[in-house]
Amino acid sequence: MKKILSFSLFDTGETILGAMVYSVFFPLYITKYVDPKIYSYVYSFTFLLSFLFALQLGKYVDRTGKRKEGFIVFATLTTILCFSLGFLESMPILSLIVFSLMSIAHQQSFVFYNSLLLNFETKGLASGLGVSFGYIGSAIALIFFAKVLSIPNVYFITGLIFFLFALPSFFFLENPSLKHNVSLKEVFKDKKFILTIVSILSLTEVANTLIAMMSIYLKNVFALEDSQIYKVIGLSAVGGIVGGIFWGKVLDKFSSDKVFPLGFFLWAGFLIVLPVVHGDLILVAGFVAGFSLAHLWTVSRVYIISKFPQEEVSTRMSFLSLTERLASTTGLFIWGTLLFITQDNYRLSAMLMSVFPILGFFIFLYSKRFST
Missing domain, CATH: 1.20.1250.20 (MFS general substrate transporter like domains)
Known part of the structure; x- marks a missing residue:
């Protein structure tokens, strides 16, 4: 049960990050300085870059079996970049670049996180409880946090929550050791x-x-x-x-x-x-x-x-x-x-x-x- 709870907690932190930063605060901030259409194009472009990165990184970790290491690296990098946004309020263009990098890192961490389901005997319960915890996380974020937080504190607090909720997965989830040279x-x-x-x-x-x-x-x-x-x-x-x-x-x-x-x-x-x-x-x-x-x-x-x-x-x-x-x-x-x-x-x-x-x-x- 400890492993399932650890897996679910990351879903919670990941959803809080999505609700607070991706859905609310950063879009409202950046569109004061950048045309919403430009922001949409940049955000869409990060999806493409993220996919291309994920293909190559996925191929690498499938070959080496270092799935958990990849998860830890990119979850930590997501946290660092989220914190960095808190120091860039007066530099919107640089903020947009850092936000794009965070989006890419975040997506890689989620790909590797999903890969960790391999080691669960009850994959359904682990996946389902993660989804349930994610809904709870987004509700807490929007009901309680969104009203009282503002930029730049939202980046520091959300980044910290994301990292703390990722820590149990760092310590308690096992790395699937399967290796294969993917074509x-x-x-x-x-x-x-x-x-x-x-x-x-x-x-x-x-x-x-x-x-x-x-x-x-x-x-x-x-x-x-x-x-x-x-x-x-x-x-x-x-x-x-x-x-x-x-x-x-x-x-x-x-x-x-x-x-x-x-x-x-x-x-x-x-x-x-x-x-x-x-x-x-x-x-x-x-x-x-x-x-x-x-x-x-x-x-x-x-x-x-x-x-x-x-x-x-x-x-x-x-x-x-x-x-x-x-x-x-x-x-x-x-x-x-x-x-x-x-x-x-x-x-x-x-x-x-x-x-x-x-x-x-x-x-x-x-x-x-x-x-x-």
Whole structure:
């Protein structure tokens, strides 16, 4: 249990860092000095750099077996760069450069952190509890910390929290010792794997769009007050906490091959039903949204570890990381396009988004024709 708790605590610190620095304070700060479009381009470019770095670093640690060392190095580097932002408030361009480097380091640490799941007998519970703790962390950060912190202190305090929550993983998690000389060419030629990643992308597009647009959807469709929107989002967080533990337990009882495809039905069903939801049922919809998100984050990383060569885990986790980042861009672009086509019909646009998990399911079925 000590190892599972250690694994989960890093998820908590990582989510607090994301909520406080990536989602709130740094974007609000930097867009005072830099055009938001420029900031978006720079941030998107860091995703590409992060993926390219992750491929090469993943290949290196898979060859040497130094996955835990990679995790420790990049988690520590993330902390140092977060602290550094606290001294650069008067230098926005340099702050943007340091922030970009921190984003890259943070993403590498998360890739190697996911690789450490290899050593757990109950991978589902470890993954699910991590997701649940992550939801708790983000709720604590936004409810308690965001109101009282300001720049530069937010960088010092958040960086310290991130590091302290990473320390148990440094000490108590074991390094998966599997070694393999990975050929990136062979990974890209692995049709089953690439199609699986595309199918996961069909879900992360919907999930990230939901996260980004939920409050706007609730205000436009249901004319909810801010306090009512907070209730729905709060129940979504409860759904995530419950869902992480539930899906983790289910994963350990059944194979990931049986549990993973359920996500396509969860998301398709949710998006088809959402436009016809009325009244207090929107609270139930909020819970189901969080429950579905928990399935995606809990199951996808365990599925990749279980169904593909474990000695190549860090390299292949790089692709999973890419889907999470790429989906933030593609999902919002698709959502904006649907709103334009439907002339701002939010209900119809939400229903049309169900096409993506349905399409993802058929891509997933097609992937099973191939072997790794």
